Amino acid sequence: MTAVNARTDARRTTVYIRETPVAYTEAGKGETCVLLLHGLGGTSDDWRSVMRELARRHRVVALDLPGYGDSGPIPGTSPAAVADFVWAFADVLGISRAAIMGHSEGGSVAVNMALQRPDRATRLVLVSAAGLGRLINPIFMVLGATPVGALVPRLAKLPVGPEALVAALALFGSPRPWRVPKPWFTKMRQAASSTGVLVHAVVTLRQGVSARGQENLVLDSLPQLPQPVLVAWGTHDAVLPVSQAWGAVRRLRQGRLALVPCAGHLLPIEAPDRLVAAVAPFLAEVALVTEGAASTEQSAGTGASST
Template sequence: MLRMQSHTLADGRGACAREVMVAGIRTGYLESGEGPPLLLLHGNEGTAHDWDAIAPAMAPGHRVIALHLPGFGITDPLPDARPERVAGFVWDFADTVGLGRPAVVGHSAGGLVALHAALQQPARVPRLVLIASAGLGRLIDVALVLKARTVLGDADALVRRLPGISEVSSLVLSAWYFRQPWRVPLSAWAYRFSLGHSRQFMEMSLQALRGSVGWTGQKSTVLPRLRELSMPVLVVWGALDNVIPAWQGCHALRHLPDGRLQLIPVAGHMPHLEASAEVLEALRPFVNAGSGGKEAGWARGIPSRAG
């Protein structure tokens, strides 16, 4: 059964907020536009609304689907939240809503899910975009290691439930994630503040973090398998990322048969929120080229700018 309601994106244009059953799992997603499919996968401590600045710009000419991953938004959690299992769920979702061969974009933990999805069914992914992706190395912010492996994670979840603390905590985290917080839309700030009041959201975020981060850093890395990806891959990274260092994206490029890299100079871990224009400058021609358009201004490995 499919349920649908309207949702307003960052630029004021409408999107459909939809709900569908996928293998017995209630699943929510946002849909806009028509044309070749584009599937957006958010990271941990995020939802489909993380793409509200990207989706409307890509909707002209594309059927854009921003999925609430299991346990986030209105999507129910999976019994097994390993990235490869979530990737299998993504393909079940794609089959349910009629996405044949979507270009796939993943951020952070969603990037690792996107990588597993591409490895599982490479023929169905014409183009892959990884934004500050997890799974390309072990190193990660030590604060996340402590949060994942010590009682600090539980303490943080408890403290955030106190009146006013959630907003303060969100501001502190944003100062760490963003380098240009004044460029993040007010609607995104408001939404992220509201997430801090959701007990399920906070518990799922901590569970996902503990499942992916150990004392030595990221538990799962697909770096040795990147050579299996024959499709064009665009790697986008904020040069000032404090969470996952940008050099991991540079290193991953050496393992990709057809890889491109775009570094955003003054951006942190969530460039699609604080530097959406720069991300779109790289994303739009790359994805459009896979839809029959002309990909201009790209050199092998590193994009060049025309004009």
């Protein structure tokens, strides 16, 4: 089933990947495809404003990752398992190569995708990405390493439980939660009202965070990435420290850093315009490379036919 938003030309579609329903939104056209991966507990709607701007020049695809939004769960919840599944999704959509942009947990998935298929990942944008160091807000260590985390899904059944969860996420995620758009609160309240979504999020969190901090680290694998990588971070991130951005860039072969002042962990949601301002020139380079390669091939073809 496909739904079209006439105002933004965004198309909402559901496909089946390995018998699992996957909902995604697609907009724009262009030689470059940008694949957007949301964070833990989020949905593709987290990229709404970013997608609208990037779709002016690129084909942009944002999916609900397995277990979130309108997508079904898959047996594995590790970033590597999700990365493999997203590549299968890309195959069904005919996406041979893509620039991959991941936020938080989606950033860890993006790195795993690039490690699995470096020939298909043209560029990476890691936005407040998970897995780039042990440090994480102690609250998430408590949720991941103690029985407290198992209590979270029960909050969905309380009269104001979903509202409390979303309010806490906004307070942790942004230094200025009043800047977070109202549609995000509505969407997240719906997610927080679903026991299934909360259970999936807690299971994923408990597999990725222990008493030591973050697990499933990809930091030591960053030197293996051959493609250009932009690391974007809010300077006031209260979930993952901004120091991890510096550490990541130092390990990358072609790493670049974009810091967004006075922004927190919910960077794509609270400051999409400033995020796009940093990302758009980086992605535009892919289009220039693609156009240059096409021009070279065309010239070579013309030369061959004239001899």
